[in-house]
Amino acid sequence: AQTVTQSQPEMSVQEAETVTLSCTYDTSESDYYLFWYKQPPSRQMILVIRQEAYKQQNATENRFSVNFQKAAKSFSLKISDSQLGDAAMYFCAAVQGAQKLVFGQGTRLTINP
Amino acid sequence: DVKVTQSSRYLVKRTGEKVFLECVQDMDHENMFWYRQDPGLGLRLIYFSYDVKMKEKGDIPEGYSVSREKKERFSLILESASTNQTSMYLCASSSAQTSGRYEQYFGPGTRLTVT
Numbered sequence: 001a002q003t004v005t006q007s008q009p010e011m012s013v014q015e016a017e018t019v020t021l022s023c024t025y026d027t028s029e030s031d032y033y034l035f036w037y038k039q040p041p042s043r044q045m046i047l048v049i050r051q052e053a054y055k056q057q058n059a060t061e062n063r064f065s066v067n068f069q070k071a072a073k074s075f076s077l078k079i080s081d082s083q084l085g086d087a088a089m090y091f092c093a094a095v096q097g098a099q100k101l102v103f104g105q106g107t108r109l110t111i112n113p
Numbered sequence: 114d115v116k117v118t119q120s121s122r123y124l125v126k127r128t129g130e131k132v133f134l135e136c137v138q139d140m141d142h143e144n145m146f147w148y149r150q151d152p153g154l155g156l157r158l159i160y161f162s163y164d165v166k167m168k169e170k171g172d173i174p175e176g177y178s179v180s181r182e183k184k185e186r187f188s189l190i191l192e193s194a195s196t197n198q199t200s201m202y203l204c205a206s207s208s209a210q211t212s213g214r215y216e217q218y219f220g221p222g223t224r225l226t227v228t
Contacts, residue, residue: 004155006155009153033215035216037219043221044219044220044221044222045203045205045219046219047216050216091155091156095215099144099163099207099209099215100146100158100161100171101146101156101158101215101217102158103148103155103156103157104155105153105154105155106153106155
């Protein structure tokens with residue numbers, strides 16, 4: 001069975017600094033998608049960034065980028081120039097067969113002003 | 114924009130009650146999902162549906178059932194609520210087309226408390 005592990009329950013960063021959230025996964029599939037989702041306090045979960053495993057280039061969305069290490073099965077999220085609005089729970093997820101997602105345990109990110 | 118709505122943000126029920134959680138999406142998505150979210154455990158899949166009247170068990174289906182009579186609506190049913198079902202429940206939908214790239218769109222969640 002596919003598993004996704006986030007080993008950092010909580011992280012904090014100073015506003016305007018850079019922070020990296022870790023994620024490792026285990027899959028036997030050769031082609032798959034990986035995601036980072038953000039869940040702000042009392043608000044809806046939204047997609048932050050997507051990585052397609054067959055693409056070697058790391059995905060980037062504005063201040064958000066990933067470090068995808070396929071051999072190591074690692075998929076970390078880097079947030080540059082952290083802003084107060086980045087404070088949220090962040091979930092790493094991987095596609096499982098039949099278009100299901102498997103989620104990690106989540107990392108709560110705090111931004112210190 | 115895709116919109117996924119859930120019938121209640123907060124719900125308080127008594128042990129043994131039958132509970133219905135409703136989810137509606139407006140993007141004609143084939144796939145719909147029910148998760149529960151608990152601290153330290155992330156999101157765990159309860160049930161999902163890839164078509165009207167079709168359903169499949171997820172990782173933690175015990176104590177739950179689902180219904181999908183219309184494409185846009187997916188209901189989660191707790192036949193006899195128990196205190197260990199106190200949790201946040203999230204509904205999601207996704208397109209079955211590969212162009213959708215498996216992205217799931219989430220509702221705001223229902224925080225259920227069973228007393």
